[in-house]
Amino acid sequence: MSGFAEHYLNLEVLAQYGPGILGGLWVTIGVAATTVVLGIGFGLLLAVLVAARIRLLRWPILAWIETFRTLPQLAVIIFVYFGLPYAGLTISPFWATAGALGAVLSAFAAEIFRSAIQALPSGQWDAAAALGLRFRTTFFLVILPQAVRLAIPLLTNRAIAIIKGTALGTAVSLPEILGRAQSAMAIAANPSPLTLAAALYLVLFLPLVIASRWLEASRVVPR
Amino acid sequence: MPEGLQILIENFFDWESALRAWPLLVQGLALTAALAATALPLGLLLGLLIGLGCALGGRLARVALIVWIDLFRAFPVLVLLILIYYGLPFLGLSLPAFAAAVLALVLNNSGYYGEIFRAGLASVPHGQREAAAALGLTPLRAAWLVVLPQALRAVAAPLASNSLELVKATSVAALAALPELLRSARVAQEQTYNPTPLMMAALLYFVLLWPFAHLVARLERRMLAREAR
Numbered sequence: 180m181s182g183f184a185e186h187y188l189n190l191e192v193l194a195q196y197g198p199g200i201l202g203g204l205w206v207t208i209g210v211a212a213t214t215v216v217l218g219i220g221f222g223l224l225l226a227v228l229v230a231a232r233i234r235l236l237r238w239p240i241l242a243w244i245e246t247f248r249t250l251p252q253l254a255v256i257i258f259v260y261f262g263l264p265y266a267g268l269t270i271s272p273f274w275a276t277a278g279a280l281g282a283v284l285s286a287f288a289a290e291i292f293r294s295a296i297q298a299l300p301s302g303q304w305d306a307a308a309a310l311g312l313r314f315r316t317t318f319f320l321v322i323l324p325q326a327v328r329l330a331i332p333l334l335t336n337r338a339i340a341i342i343k344g345t346a347l348g349t350a351v352s353l354p355e356i357l358g359r360a361q362s363a364m365a366i367a368a369n370p371s372p373l374t375l376a377a378a379l380y381l382v383l384f385l386p387l388v389i390a391s392r393w394l395e396a397s398r399v400v401p402r
Numbered sequence: 403m404p405e406g407l408q409i410l411i412e413n414f415f416d417w418e419s420a421l422r423a424w425p426l427l428v429q430g431l432a433l434t435a436a437l438a439a440t441a442l443p444l445g446l447l448l449g450l451l452i453g454l455g456c457a458l459g460g461r462l463a464r465v466a467l468i469v470w471i472d473l474f475r476a477f478p479v480l481v482l483l484i485l486i487y488y489g490l491p492f493l494g495l496s497l498p499a500f501a502a503a504v505l506a507l508v509l510n511n512s513g514y515y516g517e518i519f520r521a522g523l524a525s526v527p528h529g530q531r532e533a534a535a536a537l538g539l540t541p542l543r544a545a546w547l548v549v550l551p552q553a554l555r556a557v558a559a560p561l562a563s564n565s566l567e568l569v570k571a572t573s574v575a576a577l578a579a580l581p582e583l584l585r586s587a588r589v590a591q592e593q594t595y596n597p598t599p600l601m602m603a604a605l606l607y608f609v610l611l612w613p614f615a616h617l618v619a620r621l622e623r624r625m626l627a628r629e630a631r
Contacts, residue, residue: 265413
């Protein structure tokens with residue numbers, strides 16, 4: 180047991196490298212928050228543009244949704260960071276990770292919003308028309324609020340799954356929790372930094388997972 | 403041809419680099435397929451066992467299984483992989499990269515699949531089990547023949563969606579030095595000084611996975627339509 184503790188809970192190693200790894204926590208939170216804002220904001224915009232039936236934008240938007248919903252997150256991050264510089268676009272690890280994850284989340288969010296808008300019974304449109312509401316008023320005040328509510332459980336689960344991808348930033352030398360823990364492990368020749376990293380991820384994501392469970396339980400049970 | 407377009411084609415669609423990278427990418431693709439084909443059934447099976455355990459077990463078993471589910475849903479799969487591949491050897495447990503990747507994917511997805519099966523089984527009304535018992539079915543046969551088929555229908559969308567995510571997540575094995583598709587593309591890129599191999603890997607992923615992504619979207623639309631009513 181003492182051998183286990185020496186390897187995985189070595190206080191000396193933790194005292195030396197702990198503060199650095201804790202610093203990575205802020206990078207992880209920063210990337211995650213940026214991803215959520217970019218992804219859900221842009222996803223909602225895309226869904227609204229699709230609903231507005233602007234013909235010129237239809238195919239580019241569909242291509243965006245299909246591409247980023249289908250490709251693995253890590254492949255997108257790697258492509259943005261190692262591929263785009265050849266097109267003259269050099270991007271920092273922070274923006275490569277947040278931008279790539281944001282693009283992925285925006286595709287899922289757009290698809291979820293779009294499905295939710297379509298899923299609402301057409302009686303909602305008819306009722307609004309009967310009340311004399313115009314298309315725009317109906318869409319933004321009647322349809323969209325209901326669609327967003329319908330979309331929330333799916334969207335929350337997806338957003339949590341995608342922001343867990345911040346750890347992938349380590350592939351493009353983003354100094355977040357996992358990347359810092361890995362280099363500390365290599366220097367100290369001891370895996371205690373990894374234990375700390377694992378604990379930090381639990382502190383960060385376990386509340387989100389439990390919150391999503393609570394959200395799921397409060398929604399209508401599928402019949 | 404406009405200069406910008408020419409630069410784009412030379413860099414991302416260079417024929418010579420593509421020819422050089424192709425054998426490497428095919429090898430990578432085979433490894434990606436092997437990873438998915440190993441981890442997917444194992445993850446499904448473990449998840450199903452966890453879900454059945456929640457449905458049939460006592461209170462204590464259920465709490466323990468839900469803790470398991472939430473723990474593994476909270477860990478990013480890459481963190482699990484790094485713990486297993488780089489952390490366990492300090493305990494004297496060295497796994498080859500392939501086994502480490504499969505283990506990380508299976509553990510991570512046992513949480514996701516476990517939750518899906520648990521929720522699906524819980525969504526089947528209790529009367530179904532009572533009716534099955536009244537007909538003389540044992541609890542296990544009732545679960546298998548009556549409850550499970552209905553549960554599967556209720557969770558078809560998340561089940562398909564999670565399976566697609568599992569296949570996509572095999573790319574994470576690239577960071578444990580396993581030469582699957584993504585890592586092979588990176589290696590090829592460094593040999594050809596050109597991101598064409600990355601473009602090819604992206605195209606391969608897209609062409610192979612898009613039909614499934616399309617199916618998942620259709621199932622999710624159907625599920626939302628059911629809930630909106």
